[in-house]
Amino acid sequence: MDPESFMNINTEILFTAPVAWGILRGLGKFLDLSQRAPRWNAVFNRIWVPGLVLFLFALVFRIESELLNDAYWLLIFAIISVVLIQLRNYRPARTLLLAIAPFVLYFLLEFVVSVLQKSLVKEYDDAFDTSRVFAVIWLFTFLMIARSQKKNLEAERLLREEEEKAKQRIAAQNVELERLVTERTAALTQQAKELQNTLTELKTTQTQLIQAEKMASLGELTAGIAHEIQNPLNFVNNFAEVSVELCQELREEVEKVDMSAADKEYFMELLNDLSHNQAKINQHGQRAASIVKGMLQHSRVSTGERQATDLNALADEYLRLAYHGLRAKDKTFNATLKTSFDETVGEVEILPQDLGRVLLNLFSNAFYAVQQRQRQGEPDYQPTVTVSTRQANGQVEIRVRDNGTGIPEAVRQKIFQPFFTTKPTGEGTGLGLSLSYDIVTQGHSGTLTLESQEGAGTEFIISLPA
Amino acid sequence: MKILVVDDETDVRTLFEQRFRREIRSGKFTFSFAYSGEEALDYLHQHASEVVLILSDINMPGMSGLELLRRVKQEYAAPPPAPPLVMMITAYGDSESYDQAMQLGANDFLTKPVDFAALKEKLVSLEKL
Numbered sequence: 001m002d003p004e005s006f007m008n009i010n011t012e013i014l015f016t017a018p019v020a021w022g023i024l025r026g027l028g029k030f031l032d033l034s035q036r037a038p039r040w041n042a043v044f045n046r047i048w049v050p051g052l053v054l055f056l057f058a059l060v061f062r063i064e065s066e067l068l069n070d071a072y073w074l075l076i077f078a079i080i081s082v083v084l085i086q087l088r089n090y091r092p093a094r095t096l097l098l099a100i101a102p103f104v105l106y107f108l109l110e111f112v113v114s115v116l117q118k119s120l121v122k123e124y125d126d127a128f129d130t131s132r133v134f135a136v137i138w139l140f141t142f143l144m145i146a147r148s149q150k151k152n153l154e155a156e157r158l159l160r161e162e163e164e165k166a167k168q169r170i171a172a173q174n175v176e177l178e179r180l181v182t183e184r185t186a187a188l189t190q191q192a193k194e195l196q197n198t199l200t201e202l203k204t205t206q207t208q209l210i211q212a213e214k215m216a217s218l219g220e221l222t223a224g225i226a227h228e229i230q231n232p233l234n235f236v237n238n239f240a241e242v243s244v245e246l247c248q249e250l251r252e253e254v255e256k257v258d259m260s261a262a263d264k265e266y267f268m269e270l271l272n273d274l275s276h277n278q279a280k281i282n283q284h285g286q287r288a289a290s291i292v293k294g295m296l297q298h299s300r301v302s303t304g305e306r307q308a309t310d311l312n313a314l315a316d317e318y319l320r321l322a323y324h325g326l327r328a329k330d331k332t333f334n335a336t337l338k339t340s341f342d343e344t345v346g347e348v349e350i351l352p353q354d355l356g357r358v359l360l361n362l363f364s365n366a367f368y369a370v371q372q373r374q375r376q377g378e379p380d381y382q383p384t385v386t387v388s389t390r391q392a393n394g395q396v397e398i399r400v401r402d403n404g405t406g407i408p409e410a411v412r413q414k415i416f417q418p419f420f421t422t423k424p425t426g427e428g429t430g431l432g433l434s435l436s437y438d439i440v441t442q443g444h445s446g447t448l449t450l451e452s453q454e455g456a457g458t459e460f461i462i463s464l465p466a
Numbered sequence: 467m468k469i470l471v472v473d474d475e476t477d478v479r480t481l482f483e484q485r486f487r488r489e490i491r492s493g494k495f496t497f498s499f500a501y502s503g504e505e506a507l508d509y510l511h512q513h514a515s516e517v518v519l520i521l522s523d524i525n526m527p528g529m530s531g532l533e534l535l536r537r538v539k540q541e542y543a544a545p546p547p548a549p550p551l552v553m554m555i556t557a558y559g560d561s562e563s564y565d566q567a568m569q570l571g572a573n574d575f576l577t578k579p580v581d582f583a584a585l586k587e588k589l590v591s592l593e594k595l
Contacts, residue, residue, distance in 0.1 A: 231475065234580070
């Protein structure tokens with residue numbers, strides 16, 4: 001026995017407890033026990049409790065043995081071993097287990113031997129010493145290994161964390177990029193749509209310009225042709241007319257001649273036919289002349305003086321004029337007239353007679369369209385013609401709307417061309433709208449456009465600079 | 467009454483002769499025809515005091531009707547002999563031609579197609595003066 005054992009040997013536990021507490025704290029930190037096994041960590045933190053209990057127990061029962069301290073150590077080793085076994089998936093823990101294993105075994109063996117037979121320890125003192133040195137060397141070697149393993153793992157973990165962070169950063173960047181792409185795509189789509197709209201607008205304007213140019217040259221051509229035709233046509237009409245007179249005179253002369261009744265009758269018959277033919281030539285010549293007159297009006301556009309005119313009053317006047325003009329021809333015809341006048345339109349500098357002709361034309365067409373639809377025998381159909389005015393953006397608009405038959409696309413293309421008509425032969429000259437177009441575009445620097453839907457109606461829009 | 471008709475269309479002669487055949491036959495009117503402004507002036511120089519009325523087209527190649535009107539009014543400004551009356555006939559019934567003709571001293575202004583019944587009445591009333 002050691003000479004120290006004669007002193008109160010149990011006090012050793014009081015020294016062991018803080019040491020054990022320190023070791024376990026260090027171990028707990030090394031293993032990140034607060035993270036991996038928080039309950040064991042709490043046990044580690046209270047490792048001094050069994051030490052104190054043992055000490056007090058020994059004090060109370062007056063037990064004095066160094067085995068108490070060894071038993072306390074064994075308890076500590078057991079707890080460490082259990083914890084390490086539990087954490088065997090963590091490599092440094094495994095290495096630590098390997099590190100303490102010989103030391104613990106040695107300690108256990110020494111304890112068991114001391115308990116059973118103390119003399120044996122003395123006998124094999126060298127062997128025990130060698131074993132202890134070996135176990136301690138082993139312990140420290142593997143502690144180092146465990147430390148470096150932990151360091152490596154830590155480094156690995158840091159690397160992984162770094163990678164994770166990088167990944168997250170990339171993911172965030174991806175999201176941001178995705179958002180930017182979406183944003184840009186939306187902007188581009190919007191732009192494309194706008195461009196498409198502009199293109200459509202440009203195309204429409206181009207078509208309108210071409211149409212306007214065509215109309216202008218057609219108008220000139222029409223007027224030119226009219227002039228050229230007028231002179232020969234005048235001759236045709238005049239000669240035909242005078243021939244009728246000549247026939248009449250000839251008839252009177254024949255009466256005076258003495259000839260057989262049969263001859264005279266035949267003579268008269270021929271003269272009658274001749275006279276009749278001349279009258280027909282004159283009649284059809286007059287028809288041609290009235291067309292020529294219409295054509296000539298193309299060249300008369302924009303002569304005359306502009307006058308400040310109340311557009312609303314003008315539109316109203318001509319609406320009624322057109323309606324009653326049609327009612328005079330067809331008593332059965334009936335239509336609802338609607339007006340919606342913008343009072344701010346006021347007086348506009350125009351050629352009142354020319355624009356009146358345009359309005360009369362548009363109203364007549366509107367009434368014709370609703371009349372045509374009415375004849376189709378639709379139930380509950382109410383023919384309606386609406387005229388409205390509006391002032392906006394330095395422009396004055398007159399809209400003439402009907403709920404008639406509508407105009408097919410193919411017809412819309414040609415509608416302002418001279419001589420284009422859909423009415424039966426003899427009913428329309430095809431000059432009304434072409435003349436209206438000239439009056440509005442050339443006479444007033446305005447525009448005449450239309451919107452139409454087949455089977456639903458048509459709207460003509462006169463737009464004039466206010 | 468002697469009337470000089472000036473028009474570049476030669477058929478005007480046939481037309482007038484047939485339209486006014488009764489008046490011509492009865493000697494009421496005498497028609498002469500010229501097919502250009504120059505020809506009309508020549509005729510006037512040769513038959514100075516005979517022509518009472520000139521019916522002239524405006525649109526003619528060479529000397530226009532308005533030019534003829536100006537020359538006639540200039541040459542016969544101071545009577546005697548009494549200056550011939552001048553009536554203009556044109557297919558262009560625009561106010562510009564009308565104003566010009568009136569300014570140059572035209573006595574009347576007719577538009578084609580000519581209403582012969584009205585023209586006849588006008589000539590008859592002229593004759594009565």
